[in-house]
Amino acid sequence: xxxxxxxxxxxxxxxxxxxxxxxxxxxxxxxxxxxxxxxxxxxxxxxxxxxxxxxxxxxxxxxxxxxxxxxxxxxxxxxxxxxxxxxxxxxxxxxxxxxxxxxxxxxxxxxxxxxxxxxxxxxxxxxxxxxxxxxxxxxxxxxxxxxxxxxxxxxxxxxxxxxxxxxxxxxxxxxxxxxxxxxxxxxxxxxxxxxxxxxxxxxxxxxxxxxxxxxxxxxxxxxxxxxxxxxxxxxxxxxxxxxxxxxxxxxxxxxxxxxxxxxxxxxxxxxxxxxxxxxxxxxxxxxxxxxxxxxxxxxxxxxxxxxxxxxxxxxxx
Amino acid sequence: xxxxxxxxxxxxxxxxxxxxxxxxxxxxxxxxxxxxxxxxxxxxxxxxxxxxxxxxxxxxxxxxxxxxxxxxxxxxxxxxxxxxxxxxxxxxxxxxxxxx
Numbered sequence: 001x002x003x004x005x006x007x008x009x010x011x012x013x014x015x016x017x018x019x020x021x022x023x024x025x026x027x028x029x030x031x032x033x034x035x036x037x038x039x040x041x042x043x044x045x046x047x048x049x050x051x052x053x054x055x056x057x058x059x060x061x062x063x064x065x066x067x068x069x070x071x072x073x074x075x076x077x078x079x080x081x082x083x084x085x086x087x088x089x090x091x092x093x094x095x096x097x098x099x100x101x102x103x104x105x106x107x108x109x110x111x112x113x114x115x116x117x118x119x120x121x122x123x124x125x126x127x128x129x130x131x132x133x134x135x136x137x138x139x140x141x142x143x144x145x146x147x148x149x150x151x152x153x154x155x156x157x158x159x160x161x162x163x164x165x166x167x168x169x170x171x172x173x174x175x176x177x178x179x180x181x182x183x184x185x186x187x188x189x190x191x192x193x194x195x196x197x198x199x200x201x202x203x204x205x206x207x208x209x210x211x212x213x214x215x216x217x218x219x220x221x222x223x224x225x226x227x228x229x230x231x232x233x234x235x236x237x238x239x240x241x242x243x244x245x246x247x248x249x250x251x252x253x254x255x256x257x258x259x260x261x262x263x264x265x266x267x268x269x270x271x272x273x274x275x276x277x278x279x280x281x282x283x284x285x286x287x288x289x290x291x292x293x294x295x296x297x298x299x300x301x302x303x304x305x306x307x308x309x310x311x312x313x314x315x316x317x
Numbered sequence: 318x319x320x321x322x323x324x325x326x327x328x329x330x331x332x333x334x335x336x337x338x339x340x341x342x343x344x345x346x347x348x349x350x351x352x353x354x355x356x357x358x359x360x361x362x363x364x365x366x367x368x369x370x371x372x373x374x375x376x377x378x379x380x381x382x383x384x385x386x387x388x389x390x391x392x393x394x395x396x397x398x399x400x401x402x403x404x405x406x407x408x409x410x411x412x413x414x415x416x417x
Contacts, residue, residue, distance in 0.1 A: 282398030283398055
């Protein structure tokens with residue numbers, strides 16, 4: 001219970017709540033679109049730089065096993081998500097594949113909130129886990145698109161969808177940030193730390209203020225989502241998170257590192273996957289896939305998922 | 318002043334389509350275009366733009382034949398599944414050879 005309280009009393013989480021409450025109350029609070037886009041670029045580049053600097057300090061042996069496990073997890077998550085959604089959710093092929101892409105892929109902001117939580121309780125973690133974000137994101141989307149192709153009898157242009165995923169700004173910035181961080185190492189990171197490290201949590205607060213607004217606006221669409229999707233949105237987060245923590249622990253990550261992999265796996269994408277799915281799977285209904293992700297999984301992870309997965313990681317370590 | 322009649326094609330679409338639409342109109346013969354970010358609502362309601370920016374508006378001045386080809390392409394590839402609105406107007410321009 002203490003962990004839950006510590007997590008909830010984090011400015012990052014409370015900024016999300018404020019954004020949501022303001023939106024429900026009909027406030028005009030809203031970040032201008034270019035500011036929102038700039039903040040998201042800042043956050044992704046910053047996490048890439050930090051992850052890259054950490055990669056440059058780590059040995060191959062330390063990284064290889066958890067990295068391969070993360071890649072396999074990223075490819076497996078959409079497969080079982082798709083099967084469950086088709087079989088028990090009775091969703092059509094495009095909607096199932098779209099949701100599988102979102103839950104196979106990750107939310108970098110949820111991950112950042114998880115790291116903010118670790119910082120606030122003083123638990124150390126392997127910074128290179130940020131690189132696993134890319135390893136989970138890309139196969140998650142690609143496998144889901146392949147499933148859609150198979151399910152629908154394909155003439156669609158998969159290569160185009162996958163290329164668009166890879167060139168999307170979040171992947172480019174994350175991969176680019178990791179590369180810059182690796183090349184310049186800790187010394188390079190120190191040069192940009194006053195801009196990219198120190199103000200990070202403040203910027204994250206601003207970003208989550210806007211996320212709160214976006215999530216709250218989706219709440220009214222929940223009624224049409226149906227009970228199955230609501231249950232799926234929470235159970236998928238928990239189950240994927242538990243698998244992530246377990247894999248992290250078994251492949252040698254520390255308590256903080258295993259938690260980081262867990263919260264990454266638990267999260268569902270709302271930037272890279274929606275764009276890729278919209279372009280490659282236009283038949284899928286955006287309300288069906290965005291509402292559970294934004295209105296259920298994201299707030300669930302932020303409030304309950306983070307402390308729950310940390311408790312599990314601590315117990316397993 | 319000497320003016321030429323050309324067609325002004327306006328396309329308003331969800332922003333994820335931007336690169337595809339720009340490639341399409343270029344390929345079909347538009348020599349240039351103007352792009353702006355716009356917002357609004359229509360029969361398809363809210364969209365992915367919730368988190369990835371609003372809609373885009375592309376305008377281009379083209380010959381009648383190119384305008385036809387653009388509309389046909391839009392109808393074939395986008396109208397069914399995407400939020401796309403397109404219309405054509407007659408306009409008069411100076412330096413007509415710049416556009417067609």
